[in-house]
Amino acid sequence: MGKKTTILYLLLSLFGLNQGFSQQKVVTGKVTSQEDNSPLIGVSVVIKGTNTGTTTTPNGTFRLNYLKGSTLVFSFIGYQTKEVPITSGSEINISLSPSINTLGEVQVVGSRNANRTKLDSPVPVDVVNIKQLQESAPQVTITQILQYVAPSFHSAESSGGDAASATNLAQLRGLSVDQVLVLVNGKRRHKSSNINFGGNGNGSTGYDLNALPTASIERIEVLRDGAAAQYGSDAIAGVINIVLKKNTDNLLVSTTGGVRYSGDGEFTRSSINYGFKTGENGGFVNLTAEFGTQGIAEPVGGGDNGLYTGPIYGGGAGVRDYDAIFTKEIDEAILAKRGLTRKYFNQRSGPNRQKDALTFFNAALPLSNGAEFYAFGGLSYRNSEFTAVRRLPGWGTRNNTFIYPDGFLPAIELGILDKSLAVGIRGKVRGWSVDFSNVYGGNSFTNRVTHSLNASLGLKTPKNFFAGAYGASQNTTSLDFSQYFDKVLHGLNIAFGAQYRVETYYVEKGEPNSYIKADTRTIYDIDTTYQGIPYLQEAGQTALNGTAAGSQIYPGFRPESETNVSRSIVSAYLDLETNITPSWTLSGALRVENFSDFGNVLTGKAATRYQFAPWLAIRGSVSSGFRAPDLAQFYYTAVSTSFLGGVGVDILTASNVSAAARALGIPSLTPEKSRGYTLGFTSKASRNIELSIDAYSIDIDDRIVQTGNFSSSAANLPADLKAAFAATGANQANFFYNAISSRTRGIDITSSYKAQIGNGNFTFIAAANFGKNEIRKINTPKGLEAFVDVIVSPTEKVRVESSIPQRKISLQGLYAIDRWNFLLRTVHFGDVNVATNFGGGNIFYQNFSPKWITDVSAGYKISPTIQVTAGINNVFNVLADYTDQLVAGRRIATPGGGQFVSTGGRAFVRLAATF
Structure with missing residues (x-):
């Protein structure tokens, strides 16, 4: 199916849905508490199987559009949910019962009393x-x-x-x-x-x-x-x-x-x-x-x-700024030659x-x-x-310019x-x-x-x-x-x-x-036995250069x-x-x-x-x-x-x-x-x-x-x-x-x-x-x-x-x-x-x-x-x-x-x- 055909199909579908919407009827009603017959505000009233719904007003009333054959779902925290089919007429008045400790009821955290609600909880x-x-x-x-x-x-x-x-x-x-x-x-x-x-x-x-x-x-x-x-x-x-x-x-x-x-x-x-x-x-x-x-x-x-804004290509760029040896002009010339701008970095x-x-x-x-x-x-x-942090080409201890001449972003x-x-x-x-x-x-x-390297491995490093x-x-x-x-x-x-x-x-x-740090070598010390015979013993390791491991x-x-x-x-x-x-x-x-x-x-x-x-x-x-x-x-x-x-x-x-x-x-x-x-x-x-x-x-x-x-x-x-x-x-x-x-x-x-x-x-x-x-x-x-x-x-x-x-x-x-x-x-x-x-x-x-x-x-x-x-x-x-x-x-x-x-x-x- 081509793109234009797909779009036309969706538009026709939406048109058909809107046509169905225009045939809706209106249902009204009132929701009260079974305990004292008082109106309940904020009750969720939803047409089952849809996102269409409303909530009750301060006097417990509601008004909602519906299609023939719909069922209303009434739900409210602290009360049992109730489903009511819309059979005939345009008015539904119901009473909701308080929730009881029913099997499988999820309780409000902070209390193991299943009848507890957030407002009457002793903790916030x-x-x-x-x-x-x-x-x-x-x-x-x-x-x-x-x-x-x-x-x-x-x-x-x-x-x-x-x-x-x-x-x-x-x-x-x-x-x-x-x-x-x-x-x-x-x-x-x-x-x-x-x-x-x-x-x-x-x-x-x-x-x-x-x-x-x-x-x-x-x-x-x-x-x-x-x-x-x-x-x-x-x-x-x-x-x-x-x-x-x-x-x-x-x-x-x-x-x-x-x-x-x-x-x-x-x-x-x-x-x-x-x-x-x-x-x-x-x-x-x-x-x-x-x-x-x-x-x-x-x-x-x-x-x-x-x-x-600092040095990019110069040696020691990681530890020093521009100086008489490596100037900003030199950097800019290298960038221009390589077809790069500073935004590359x-x-x-x-x-x-x-x-x-x-x-x-x-x-x-x-x-x-x-x-x-x-x-x-x-x-x-x-x-x-x-x-x-991007590793710059001038960071000699953390980059190898033979591999990444312009540095790298690991x-x-x-x-x-x-x-x-x-x-x-x-x-x-x-x-x-x-x-x-x-x-x-x-x-x-x-x-x-x-997109990285192990600098101590030199040219043998994987990326x-x-x-x-x-x-x-x-x-x-x-x-x-x-x-x-x-x-x-x-x-x-x-x-x-x-x-x-x-x-x-x-x-x-x-x-x-x-x-690994591949440029380390073992250090040896000379010691002697109790008889005065000299021998070598390991005395740790040292790095041959300053490259990072x-x-x-x-x-x-x-x-x-x-x-x-x-x-x-x-x-x-x-x-x-x-x-x-x-x-x-x-x-x-x-x-x-x-x-x-x-x-x-x-x-x-x-x-x-x-x-x-x-x-x-x-x-x-x-x-x-x-x-x-x-x-x-x-x-x-x-x-x-x-x-x-x-x-x-x-x-x-x-x-x-x-x-x-x-x-x-x-x-x-x-x-x-x-x-x-x-x-x-x-x-x-x-x-x-x-x-x-x-x-x-x-x-x-x-x-x-x-x-x-x-x-x-x-x-x-x-x-x-x-x-x-x-x-x-x-x-x-x-x-x-x-x-x-x-x-x-x-x-x-x-x-x-x-x-x-x-x-x-x-x-x-x-x-x-x-x-x-x-x-x-x-x-x-x-x-x-x-x-x-x-x-x-x-x-x-x-x-x-x-x-x-x-x-x-x-x-x-x-x-x-x-x-x-x-x-x-x-x-x-x-x-x-x-x-x-x-x-x-x-x-x-x-x-x-x-x-x-x-x-x-x-x-x-x-x-x-x-x-x-x-x-x-x-x-x-x-x-x-x-x-x-x-x-x-x-x-x-x-x-x-x-x-x-x-x-x-x-x-x-x-x-x-x-x-």
Whole structure:
């Protein structure tokens, strides 16, 4: 079929759909609560199998176009969903029943009482409606959707530099990426196997939310409170629970494409979601497939941003500027002769070039005696390419001009495989809800270096290298019991259970050419026997020249880096929640965990809520928490290249269990331990206004961070560390260590307002987070008192305290009328600080000022089943402040910081169809 024929066919199809739309009828009605017959505002009223729908007005009424034979689906949080066929007449009035503890009901995170909703929860919970944002928001991935709607959430896209730029990890309340726990359908999810280096969450492993297809998600619950006693390790800052779709009998197809104002950085995201029933008793299977692409981008801002201004072809260009021997005029003459301009030496900016393929499923099958088998899981693969600092032809130690006469831009192609599978059986046994499950998850990275070289190999060097691989897995078996006793006080919910978890981590070495330093030779000393006979003995190695070892951008894992380790964790918990009076709720939890590698951890939590009036309640909590060191933080060893003051420096990250760490006096890792406190209130002044304000304080002892760099030239280094320097060719080394104790304080504010304006429905959401992080104590190992500024470097101190916005405000308006829906949103990202290390103790500090980022979109239903949406992310093309020219060095400065995605304005178009 030719292109013109295809276009004509689509236009005729749309015309036919519009003809069908013109034959619609109108149904009206009212929705009330079965409890007191009061009208319910904001009830979702949707024509089954389509995206056509509306919500009820403040007096509970609705009005909707429909076609003959349609069925209406009424749904509302806290109430049972009801389906009503439109048989005759034009008016439908119904009452919704409150939700009960039905089999398979997904509970709001933070409470194991299935009757709990977000407003009457004793702890703060945000419920994010993903479906609505998928229709109207410019963002397409989970992390970026949450970045713009949840003020306590942060995930800034990295502009390259290490494998973390492919994952965009999640943070809550200004804490690290490994201090938040992620659940899927209430079950613990596995982490990424990658350690994040540089930027936010330095030295941490976190959760890669973008490994789940957005189209598979019904809603996301964000618990903004410590919950280690309820859910286990990592839940210091809070919990993110991803609830998967269960809908059946409709097919949703969506595709989104966009591009930056500058015409590059193009992205696409396409998905298909379909659910079908199994059996006659509520069984279902919901399937999702998603595919995305991301193009490369040039530096944002002016046309010369990022342009290299220093020496290019001259010898020693990496360490000195133009001089009397090699002038700028000589460089320009060489460029002209070779037909090049300085733009040839530009670096990339913005997200990695990337392709994603993701699949996921969610299923349940009723069994006999009211039991239910359930399963969910998925498989995703991401190919992500990032580049770092361009190696210039004049960099004699890192380039070979016989191979790359114009230098080269090395790249790493990451192959990221993520897989998960959860299976379980739940049902009732003598009044108790019993849930037995097993959840497996694994994540692996394969590193391939391309368009590079190993300078120490000379002309024998390959250009492409297998630099090794690493991965992690987690298998969790759980048995959970719960029961609600309505006659104890005013209701008592008891939950208890046990878990057995096994975690693994491995590192696979790269090919030899990716890590060797080929120009080293063995040194021999002359010694004598006790009889005075002279002999030669090895006295280490020395380099014959200064060329760099290993593949440029990412030296491969050495044989001594290989590891394959595991540990087991056994835990048990007790969770109680009771309504002492109709107005007073009290809850508490205890949890004990035993780790095979460091012993027991006991945590507890207590929370309460008191309802002063129908429109006002206060709530508060106190909790202890912990985070176990990740296996990667124990065992990871690798060499990376950083550029300090424009000069390449090879840095060894030595494992915590290495001989070098012990010799230096770095202790073995222990769990981080926290104490958290919250106090706030909730208000529902009317049926269409909600408000909550919660203050929090979180103290964390023995936080694990990556130390600063110990120099190979420092005096009195132990022999084991000197040997590590010699073997790897590294100039500096760092370690993981429980180096600091910190305090985080802040306030969360969330509010919403719903109203009918004209014939349309308007929703306004305002939310904010104001926080402050501070390091209260530095734990200096005995004997290393002189290295306190290395144990916690100035750059790490800034990362912990102020590298992400301490203030974030989100204002969002949604308006739906007839076939139209509109989004207008603006988000305030507070200022951040960045510290740049020039080496030799020279640190440069810079503050990046606050910014407002505004999004706008408009959607139109072409037919009852097809909607097109267009809009812009960052409509005013706001950029972060420019990095100081001192930091930019020999390149023209570009926007920096880490507050938000600083790639400028991006337009998008989305087409969605439901059948």
